[in-house]
Amino acid sequence: MxxxxxxxxxxxxxxxxxxxxxxxxxxxxxxxxxxxxxxxxxxxxxxxxxxxxxxxxxxxxxxxxxxxxxxxxxxxxxxxxxxxxxxxxxxxxxxxTVQAPAGHSPSAEEVTFKHLEAKRLWSRVMLLPLKFREVLILDYHYGLSIKQIAELLHISEGTVKSRENRAKRRMAALLNNETEGE
Structure with missing residues (x-):
């Protein structure tokens, strides 16, 4: 630290x-x-x-x-x-709902596709219940360790791991349902 x-x-x-x-x-x-x-x-x-x-x-x-x-x-x-x-x-x-700032237009096609994918993923994260959403955000967005997340949320490290695993499974299900619907 x-x-x-x-x-x-x-x-x-x-x-x-x-x-x-x-x-x-x-x-x-x-x-x-x-x-x-x-x-x-x-x-x-x-x-x-x-x-x-x-x-x-x-x-x-x-x-x-x-x-x-x-x-x-x-x-x-x-x-x-x-x-x-x-x-x-x-x-x-x-x-x-989460919306990108108005007037934002990336200059390259690759940047555009990455932005759209990131927006799609974060919009799905926002659909998760709070207890799953906060674990994913603290881990992936803020880069906190399992121990730091456990201390911050006042839960055990095992609970953090469990919530993160369940959040990932729900995300996978959300994304699979989305691709099946296309």
Whole structure:
């Protein structure tokens, strides 16, 4: 595990500078993870702000038991799950689908096909239940180890492996059904 200067942060250090560093280094990861969990860009905006605000308030409490990235993703996960548990969101808000930015036109045919395939795969990942989706995202998108994922989700490593295996099987079934329908 790489040692980050946050491990040695002492009271009195400029927390605003630390927050700017964290947002610059991990802002995109935090927003993307919030989006993958909630499937909503507006929610990801709010959740990422809340996650960094919580991190700002707890900077001196960071123990260094995990990497800074895992710590921030854990905060993001908790904020996202709280958002999803909110009764208003469950009952009133409609789910959006993942869409590519408007006006995006790759210049080469190969890039276009890779983009379409990636979009197709991620749209299928978004169909998975949250417990499977988050394991795949943490592994493939963020490159966390089984141990880091287990610690972040507060589950055993065996459960992580089981969920990942079940998620892969569901993905295979989704993709097989799609190709059979063509």
């Amino acid at each position: 790489d040692r980050h200067y946050l491990h040695d942060l002492a009271p009195g250090f400029d927390r605003n500078r630390v927050l700017r560093d964290l947002m610059a280094d991990y802002g995109e990861d935090v927003w993307n993870f919030a989006f993958f969990l909630t499937r909503r860009a507006d929610a990801a905006d709010d959740i990422s702000q809340d996650a960094f605000l919580a991190a700002y308030k707890q900077l001196y409490a960071f123990r260094g038991d995990c990497s800074v990235k895992s710590w921030l993703l854990g905060i993001t996960r908790n904020k996202s799950l709280n958002y999803l548990r909110n009764a208003f969101i469950r009952k009133v808000t409609l789910r959006d």
